[in-house]
Amino acid sequence: MTTQQLKRTWKAKRRSLVRWPFYVRRVSGSSMEPTLFSGQIVVFCSFVKPQVGSVIQFQHDDLDKVKRVNHMEKESLFVLGDNQEQSTDSRNWGAININQVQGVLLWPRVRQRF
16 A cells, blocks of 8 residues: 555544534635635534535545535535536536535535525
């Protein structure tokens, strides 16, 4: 196993062992503009269920991502970035599993869309 593979495995195990009620993150990228901006501090709650229009944090390809829930079906969520010209989202890689969701945006308060 390479060093990078070991780091990914350790990160995945660490995330699965610890479930924090709140996550504080800094937004990276422009995919959620004009709602959230790169460098902005946000807080997510892990005990709130996502709904259509909610902004969520989830893990995809070993990265934490922030997108808005556009459509829900049983255990699948179709997510989109608010800045659709700059966003890589479910249009590119399909729906995500609800188990990938790490939290729902708690602060700053944003208006739900859709």
